[in-house]
Amino acid sequence: MPADDKQIPSVWARPRPDRRQPLLTRESIVAEAVRLLDEEGLDNLSMRRLGSRLGAGATSLYRHVASKDELLELALDAVYEELPLPDTGDWRTTVTEVARAMRATILRHPWLAAKLGDAGLAYLGPNMLRQSEFVLGVMEDAGFPLAEADQAVTTVMAYVVGISTGEAAWLSTVARSGLSEQELTEKLWPAAEQAVQDYPRLRARYAQQRDGDTSGVNQDTFEYGLQRVLDGLQARLA
Amino acid sequence: MPADDKQIPSVWARPRPDRRQPLLTRESIVAEAVRLLDEEGLDNLSMRRLGSRLGAGATSLYRHVASKDELLELALDAVYEELPLPDTGDWRTTVTEVARAMRATILRHPWLAAKLGDAGLAYLGPNMLRQSEFVLGVMEDAGFPLAEADQAVTTVMAYVVGISTGEAAWLSTVARSGLSEQELTEKLWPAAEQAVQDYPRLRARYAQQRDGDTSGVNQDTFEYGLQRVLDGLQARLA
DNA sequence: GCAGGACGCGCACGCCGTACGCTAGGATGA
DNA sequence: TCATCCTAGCGTACGGCGTGCGCGTCCTGC
Numbered sequence: 240m241p242a243d244d245k246q247i248p249s250v251w252a253r254p255r256p257d258r259r260q261p262l263l264t265r266e267s268i269v270a271e272a273v274r275l276l277d278e279e280g281l282d283n284l285s286m287r288r289l290g291s292r293l294g295a296g297a298t299s300l301y302r303h304v305a306s307k308d309e310l311l312e313l314a315l316d317a318v319y320e321e322l323p324l325p326d327t328g329d330w331r332t333t334v335t336e337v338a339r340a341m342r343a344t345i346l347r348h349p350w351l352a353a354k355l356g357d358a359g360l361a362y363l364g365p366n367m368l369r370q371s372e373f374v375l376g377v378m379e380d381a382g383f384p385l386a387e388a389d390q391a392v393t394t395v396m397a398y399v400v401g402i403s404t405g406e407a408a409w410l411s412t413v414a415r416s417g418l419s420e421q422e423l424t425e426k427l428w429p430a431a432e433q434a435v436q437d438y439p440r441l442r443a444r445y446a447q448q449r450d451g452d453t454s455g456v457n458q459d460t461f462e463y464g465l466q467r468v469l470d471g472l473q474a475r476l477a
Numbered sequence: 478m479p480a481d482d483k484q485i486p487s488v489w490a491r492p493r494p495d496r497r498q499p500l501l502t503r504e505s506i507v508a509e510a511v512r513l514l515d516e517e518g519l520d521n522l523s524m525r526r527l528g529s530r531l532g533a534g535a536t537s538l539y540r541h542v543a544s545k546d547e548l549l550e551l552a553l554d555a556v557y558e559e560l561p562l563p564d565t566g567d568w569r570t571t572v573t574e575v576a577r578a579m580r581a582t583i584l585r586h587p588w589l590a591a592k593l594g595d596a597g598l599a600y601l602g603p604n605m606l607r608q609s610e611f612v613l614g615v616m617e618d619a620g621f622p623l624a625e626a627d628q629a630v631t632t633v634m635a636y637v638v639g640i641s642t643g644e645a646a647w648l649s650t651v652a653r654s655g656l657s658e659q660e661l662t663e664k665l666w667p668a669a670e671q672a673v674q675d676y677p678r679l680r681a682r683y684a685q686q687r688d689g690d691t692s693g694v695n696q697d698t699f700e701y702g703l704q705r706v707l708d709g710l711q712a713r714l715a
Numbered sequence: 716g717c718a719g720g721a722c723g724c725g726c727a728c729g730c731c732g733t734a735c736g737c738t739a740g741g742a743t744g745a
Numbered sequence: 746t747c748a749t750c751c752t753a754g755c756g757t758a759c760g761g762c763g764t765g766c767g768c769g770t771c772c773t774g775c
Contacts, residue, residue: 261721261722261723262722263722263723285761285762286762286763287761287763295723295724296724296725297724297762297763297764298723298725298726298763298765299723299724301763301765302721302722302723303722306763306764307764352594352595353591353594353595354594355594355642355646356590356591356592356593356595356646357519357590357591357594357646357649358646359642359643359644359645359646359647359650365672368672368673368679369676371676372676372677372678372679375678375679375682376678379678385678385681385685386685387701388678389682389698390697390701390702391702391705393640393643393698393702394636394640394698394701394702394705394706397635397639397640397643397702398632398635398636398639398706399639400639400642401634401635401636401638401639401640401642402631402635404593404594404597404635404639404642405597405631405635407597408593408594408596409597411595412597430601431601434601434603434606435606438606438607438609438610439610440610440613440617440623440626441609441613444623444624444627447623447624459628460627460628460631460632463625463628464629464631464632464635464636466709467629467632467706467710467712467713468632468636468706468709470708470709470712471706471708471709471710471712474705474709474712475705499752500753500754523730523731524732524733525731525732533753533754533755534755534756535732535755536732536733536734536735536754536755536757537753537754539732539733540753540754541753544732544733545732545733
């Protein structure tokens, strides 16, 4: 028994931890995990750090979650809950909005991209299922037979995830560097210019984009590709 | 001096390590890393394990490589070297072949998908640059202005990476489980069917695919989406 | 008043990436 | 020939990781 205890005048005065409702719940753990991931990224999430943010020890988390991997799957699905299911009446408008929302979500939680990279697009979280069912329905109503609707949805989602992954990786790099996007761009520019020197088209592209607004360019490219994908699908309905 | 030395009759008989050419080179390290990654996946690559496969200690690797992260970037680019640059004369045929080769490469090295998830599509490895320049040239020759050619290439690549990511994640899961694809599918089927019960369209899709040939289905979906993307781009040339 | 279960904690194990300083041997120049 | 320096690889160590296990402590239902 350490002498420190003497600093508390009496044991009885020490506030007992209130165990009326439990300190940890699966929900609170997942929510805090998402917050930590957003702030610090995928490789800065450790069970110890997460536990201490919740005022608990690392191993206490295992009462509510089977493993770190399972926790990440729960976090993934928790984020999917943010996605709206906007039925606009027109399949193309609806799919466009879903795609934009998906991209926005990935950019808001850049670790999503890395996690999707090894979890795949098709695991069985309820929110993910809900979203798939919804979009599948929209495509079927638009006139695609179910099997093709499935392929169409997969195509759009693959595009969105693929392109957002690239952007998210860049955002993560920016966050890790501690610099602003502008500053990091300027810092890396010489190396990039050097690297593309032997490639005339890449060099020209870089020159065009110099001092450009990165996020605006990304947004434009996203919209461009999305509309091309939807054009390709729409042609099948004719 | 431990007694074990006595087991060797004479110090002089012990073969001296031949230091004419060094045991480790950056190339040999990267090549072995790719092999290890292919066999055991991203989270089973550790510097210690890699070192011991090369007959060296973990820390020796750091003479040739600044960090594990850098090593992974080098491995990424090494794999990109496999990609062919097939000029067929027709942009659509060429892009189709590049896309197929890209998918095949990702499926051959499933860890690529996870790595791309946090490295992004656009870092500066020479082989990656070479490939970008090539495809950019093909699109420009097809009639796209340079800026749009860039967007078009990004669109196709995003699609390919996105869809291959999903497949690669599945392959990784299969590999980790130690079961065959067939066996794992059968084992997971009940849970999947259960999860999908409340969603009529998903349920119908699952029922249709029961006992289907997974890799054939994936291949078909890939081709379907790829042709839709290319349709959408082709329409811009008219 | 008591049994049983739920919850959180502390400890320990075997991994990890990697910083640092050492040594043995080859290359170099006097 | 010998002193010197450089290079590649090694051993040790540090701090951190995921997580299995057994302990106390409180809440609940009888």
